[in-house]
Amino acid sequence: MNIVENFDLFAPRLINKKELLSGGHRACSGCGEVLAVRLMCKALGENTVIASATGCMEIVTSMYPTTAWEVPWIHVAFENAAAVASGVEAGLKALRRKGKIADCDIKVVGMAGDGGTMDIGMQALSGAMERGHDMLFVCFDNEAYMNTGIQRSSGTPMGASTTTAPAGKVSMGQKTWKKNMAEIMVAHNVPYVATACPSYPLDFIRKVEKAKKVKGPSYIHCFSVCPTGWRCPSDQTISLGRLAVETGIFPLYEVENGKYKLSAEMPKKLRPIKEYYKSQGRYRHLGEDEIKMIQDRVNKEYKKLLNKVQCLEAWS
Amino acid sequence: MAKRVGMEVALAVAEAVGQCNIDMAAVYPITPQSHIGEHLSDLVADGKIDAEFVTVESEHSAISAIIGASGTGARVYTATSSQGLMLMHEILPIASAMRLPLVMGIANRAVSGPLNILNDHSDIMPQRDSGWISIFVENGQEAIDVSIQAFKIAEHKDVNLPVCVNIDGFQLTHMVEPVEFPDQELVDKFLPPRVPFASLHPSNPVTMGAFAMSDYFTEILKAKDEALKNSKKTILAVWDEWAKMFGRTYKPVETYKADGAEILLLTMGSMGETAEIAIDELRAKGMAVGLVKLRLWRPFPFAEIKEVLKKAKKVLVTDRAVSFGGPGGPVCGEIKAALYNEAERPAIYSYIIGLGGRDVTVGDFTSMIDKVNREEVNTDTYEFLGVRE
Incomplete structure (x- = not known):
């Protein structure tokens, strides 16, 4: 029996049964992001404080006078989740040191969507990571500004049609390559960076648990399928997340103290991206040439990643 | 006996804040505020005050970080000026709506353009409707006194609002004036530790900064307006107490x-x-x-x-x-x-x-x-x- 099978048999029973993001929130059916947040909370446990950016997850969980949060949670604005989280961390640290609160470990977590992380929140995140706060930041990336109505962000992939980068007679939709946020975080030399997807719940939970144990800043980039924005059936959330990983469009890996490691979930041979594209309306307009151009890039990027995994293995 | 010394007002403000047992400060450099932040970091570096000094990457993050820290129940401070205050503008009404006590020193300076670093009040005026308590000082002594009073006002159970202390840039911040620091013992008596009405701690999970639509929005704003108007009673009481303890009177x-x-x-x-x-x-x-x-x-x-x-x-x-x-x-x-x-x-x-x-x-x-x-x-x-x- 190999290790992976072991995981399949026993690991699910070890998952925290307590729901720290309770049901009754207002997320769309099939929302991959809210599933990811729920799993993240299970992995973090109760000794957690979350600072959230404005966005879908904030709107659907905190409609006054209700709340879905069973952990302490704060929202201030769109671009500053990392700054707020760094303040929470500093406040708790000082109060604990001065004996004003109980002496126990509390993990501070900042969270935002792709816009709140990669675009408008980039500066605050870079600052917080550089300063070395003991905090985890999780980007729930659904590849566009879904809360405001599917506008393109720097996380939107090449060729996807959005409401501000629409496909048209002379346009193939998004004309830029997705910003590689995990690499930008690696460049900050933080102790732990990982990519994850709730379609692989045990892998995601394990990564959050790992990040929780890090003393210092850590970053997880979580791929979050959005049926509303991707124009796909809401029962395909899990399979689309898997396809994104299996095609190499969103490879799962970890970077621990600069050392790259491919996650066990990555297949030996990648599937063609066409299989991932076919059920998504946002790619419907793409022709063979365009798909080939993107496929070439995906292959190249994946090779680059494998090279890093191998090179850095050789160095250590 | 309180000591009377000659000191640059910006440094005196930092000293006064240092007397307030703050837990956390986040400051970003900007002329003519910088000496406040620099001196506050000196006090932390020398172990004279036990606080986290967070060297944020912008004023927007300075105000955001102190909101986060105030949410945990910490006593927090920031200082800024002009463009820095304008960058904070988005967050100011959120701070007051969240009813979090914050204290901010403002070294008032002209707002660009054209770029200018000298004193006027064009930075604070656009913040007028943010729901903050806003106090002006006239000299170094007042800058010290009001900086200390501000914590007591902000954290009072009937107030829970952010307070800004307007200190004219250069004209005040960079003047060396004779000032008197209140005895630490008396400051401790005047300003007891903060007792937050709620805090971000797993022992009692709370949701701060919820989303509200038209069914609650007006009520929340009316409550903020009432809280700000009502804060005058506390401000007057704090000034009364100050006069009795330190002999210097303050009036609106x-x-x-x-x-x-x-x-x-x-x-x-x-x-x-x-x-x-x-x-x-x-x-x-x-x-x-x-x-x-x-x-x-x-x-x-x-x-x-x-x-x-x-x-x-x-x-x-x-x-x-x-x-x-x-x-x-x-x-x-x-x-x-x-x-x-x-x-x-x-x-x-x-x-x-x-x-x-x-x-x-x-x-x-x-x-x-x-x-x-x-x-x-x-x-x-x-x-x-x-x-x-």
């Missing part, structure tokens, strides 16, 4: 030789002291003039302003900012609004003075009053003092 509206004055000059901030000399000169010549100094900008002290101004024949309001295309000076607009419903009310003259650090001398004040006295200026417009056209 201060006056100088205003009794029996037919013409009243109104200033806000550090120019009050120059204006006093002008009043002395004109009084010596037998002119019935006096000075009114507005200290409490928000909550606006309507009752006190009416009481002081309504018996005068003429009031000359000076503003150090412009409400472009509007009523001219924002302070003057407020004064007019305060007096509109009075049966007897003075004629009000509006002067915009000292923009971008332009000097306003004793002679400038006497000549402004002289012009108003001879009715060489109109009440239906506003003048830019000494402007070259």
Whole structure:
């Protein structure tokens, strides 16, 4: 029996049964992001404080006078989740040191969507990571500004049609390559960076648990399928997340103290991206040439990643 | 016995904040605020105060970080100026709506453009409607005293609002003045540890900064308005207590030789002291003039302003900012609004003075009053003092 099978048999029973993001929130059916947040909370446990950016997850969980949060949670604005989280961390640290609160470990977590992380929140995140706060930041990336109505962000992939980068007679939709946020975080030399997807719940939970144990800043980039924005059936959330990983469009890996490691979930041979594209309306307009151009890039990027995994293995 | 020393006001402000047992500060450099942040970091580096000093990457993150820390129940501070305050603008009304006590020192400076680093009030005026308590100081001693009082006001259970202390940039921040620091023991007595009404801690999970639509939004804003208006009671009580403990009195509206004055000059901030000399000169010549100094900008002290101004024949309001295309000076607009419903009310003259650090001398004040006295200026417009056209 190999290790992976072991995981399949026993690991699910070890998952925290307590729901720290309770049901009754207002997320769309099939929302991959809210599933990811729920799993993240299970992995973090109760000794957690979350600072959230404005966005879908904030709107659907905190409609006054209700709340879905069973952990302490704060929202201030769109671009500053990392700054707020760094303040929470500093406040708790000082109060604990001065004996004003109980002496126990509390993990501070900042969270935002792709816009709140990669675009408008980039500066605050870079600052917080550089300063070395003991905090985890999780980007729930659904590849566009879904809360405001599917506008393109720097996380939107090449060729996807959005409401501000629409496909048209002379346009193939998004004309830029997705910003590689995990690499930008690696460049900050933080102790732990990982990519994850709730379609692989045990892998995601394990990564959050790992990040929780890090003393210092850590970053997880979580791929979050959005049926509303991707124009796909809401029962395909899990399979689309898997396809994104299996095609190499969103490879799962970890970077621990600069050392790259491919996650066990990555297949030996990648599937063609066409299989991932076919059920998504946002790619419907793409022709063979365009798909080939993107496929070439995906292959190249994946090779680059494998090279890093191998090179850095050789160095250590 | 409190010690009397000569010190640059910015450093004195940091010393005073250091006396308040803060837990956390987040400051980003900007002229002329920087000396406050630098000296505060000195105090932390030397172990004189036990606080986290977070060197944020922008003012936007400074205000965001202190909100986060205040959410945990920590006593927090930041300081800024001009463009930094403008960058914070988005977050200011969120802080007051979240009812989190924060204290911010503002080294008032002109807002760009054109870029200018010197003193006026164009940075604080756009923040007027943010729901913050806003207090002006006139000299180094007041900067120290109000910086300490601000924590007590902000954290009071009936207030829970952010407070900003307006300290004129350069004119005050960079002056070396004789100041007296209150004894630490007395400060500790005056300012007990903060008792938060809720805090971000797993022992009692709370949701802060929830989302509210039209069904609750108006009620939340009305509650904020009531809280800000109601804070005046606490501000007055804190100033009373301060007077008893430290012997220095503070009032929302201060006056100088205003009794029996037919013409009243109104200033806000550090120019009050120059204006006093002008009043002395004109009084010596037998002119019935006096000075009114507005200290409490928000909550606006309507009752006190009416009481002081309504018996005068003429009031000359000076503003150090412009409400472009509007009523001219924002302070003057407020004064007019305060007096509109009075049966007897003075004629009000509006002067915009000292923009971008332009000097306003004793002679400038006497000549402004002289012009108003001879009715060489109109009440239906506003003048830019000494402007070259």
